[in-house]
Amino acid sequence: MSRWEPNARERLQQAALDLFVERGYESTAVAEIAERAGLAKSTFFRHFRDKREVLFGGGELLGELFTTGVAQAPGDATPLAMVGAALEAVQAAFPAERRDWVRQRTAVVQANDELRERELLKAASLVEVLVRALRERGVAEPVARLAAALGYQAFPAALARWTEPGERREFAELARQELARLHAAVAKLG
Amino acid sequence: MSRWEPNARERLQQAALDLFVERGYESTAVAEIAERAGLAKSTFFRHFRDKREVLFGGGELLGELFTTGVAQAPGDATPLAMVGAALEAVQAAFPAERRDWVRQRTAVVQANDELRERELLKAASLVEVLVRALRERGVAEPVARLAAALGYQAFPAALARWTEPGERREFAELARQELARLHAAVAKLG
DNA sequence: GCAGGTGATGGGACAAAGTCCCATCGCCTA
DNA sequence: TAGGCGATGGGACTTTGTCCCATCACCTGC
Numbered sequence: 001m002s003r004w005e006p007n008a009r010e011r012l013q014q015a016a017l018d019l020f021v022e023r024g025y026e027s028t029a030v031a032e033i034a035e036r037a038g039l040a041k042s043t044f045f046r047h048f049r050d051k052r053e054v055l056f057g058g059g060e061l062l063g064e065l066f067t068t069g070v071a072q073a074p075g076d077a078t079p080l081a082m083v084g085a086a087l088e089a090v091q092a093a094f095p096a097e098r099r100d101w102v103r104q105r106t107a108v109v110q111a112n113d114e115l116r117e118r119e120l121l122k123a124a125s126l127v128e129v130l131v132r133a134l135r136e137r138g139v140a141e142p143v144a145r146l147a148a149a150l151g152y153q154a155f156p157a158a159l160a161r162w163t164e165p166g167e168r169r170e171f172a173e174l175a176r177q178e179l180a181r182l183h184a185a186v187a188k189l190g
Numbered sequence: 191m192s193r194w195e196p197n198a199r200e201r202l203q204q205a206a207l208d209l210f211v212e213r214g215y216e217s218t219a220v221a222e223i224a225e226r227a228g229l230a231k232s233t234f235f236r237h238f239r240d241k242r243e244v245l246f247g248g249g250e251l252l253g254e255l256f257t258t259g260v261a262q263a264p265g266d267a268t269p270l271a272m273v274g275a276a277l278e279a280v281q282a283a284f285p286a287e288r289r290d291w292v293r294q295r296t297a298v299v300q301a302n303d304e305l306r307e308r309e310l311l312k313a314a315s316l317v318e319v320l321v322r323a324l325r326e327r328g329v330a331e332p333v334a335r336l337a338a339a340l341g342y343q344a345f346p347a348a349l350a351r352w353t354e355p356g357e358r359r360e361f362a363e364l365a366r367q368e369l370a371r372l373h374a375a376v377a378k379l380g
Numbered sequence: 381g382c383a384g385g386t387g388a389t390g391g392g393a394c395a396a397a398g399t400c401c402c403a404t405c406g407c408c409t410a
Numbered sequence: 411t412a413g414g415c416g417a418t419g420g421g422a423c424t425t426t427g428t429c430c431c432a433t434c435a436c437c438t439g440c
Contacts, residue, residue: 008388029424029426030425031425040389040391041391042391043389045426046388051425051427079379079380080380081380116311117307117308117311118307120311121303124310140375142371142372142375143375143378146340147379149339150336150379153339181332182332182336184332185332185333186376188330189270189340189376198417219396230418230419233417235399236418241396241397
């Protein structure tokens, strides 16, 4: 593997996920990831802020999809409908070919507290993006925050179902179901 | 400061908070915290899993208060009312003397992503505690999760108001207000 | 074809976080 | 007074993450 192969970033991400699956996140050193990708440790840290971040590429994409999804919702859409539009838009990030990748990544992240922490931070930042998009559409602060929170409860739930073995439906359909489930639950809060 | 002074753990927590306020979390080494507390670095790690954890003592107490609060809510309480009871119960953890401490700690945590991550992880675990307590009271899963999420939206909001300069009201009163605010917002989700 | 610029990489020195292990110390008890 | 026990000191070690400089491939203008 020569020094100037392309896609250094992608190679690092793949090597990292493979190693994490093989022997776990904690038992894998950054130097080993770099080595498997044919790169040096310092190059790893040039591409990723820290060891965790190698599993969190593409978060900006999700944010953009959320934003455009909300922006393109019908003019008379309720706040919850706007969140629904955001979830439908995010389907673009989850084509069928990525099912296995998402499955592996989720398993690795859920198995380690450090990674769950980072996931929660990313989630919080995405909720903030959603809130901003909703406010842009004229939704008042407490309602926007609440709707965004519902959306981000539906999102991981839908993702979990999407990666269940044998599941063939598209992400958007599952997300719609999860959101409807939450919508129904709202009435029972009291 | 001799070797066998009591309260090593508390001394470490105080030294850490002081140093974090003085020169920031990242610019403070664990060795310095230990030194100010009259202890060795290895002793620090015997009391706290890592550098972050020194700011997160007492999380178990909050969990217990949440649990007993929900358990002691009136028999005919709605899910949201149970969450309200949990928030009232948690007031025991926030007597007036702790306002300054909470203020300082919050400022330090919010100023650093590593600490915000840890805070989010603790929050997630407390939400889980709330969900379990609600299910114990017969609240079905999606509703319980939703109610707990509302509660954990009201909690930091109330805490933020509680630490505002000049604020004299008790935590429970502010929590009630925040929960009512969210309750009103629920109707506008659509 | 050659000189120089540019951007990505290699590699090593370094500080701090975190682990591990053993010696040491003060207290308590038989 | 000897010995046990739990907490601490302290140092060696691994890993993460930072910093800096040399190196390399490629591209451009001459």
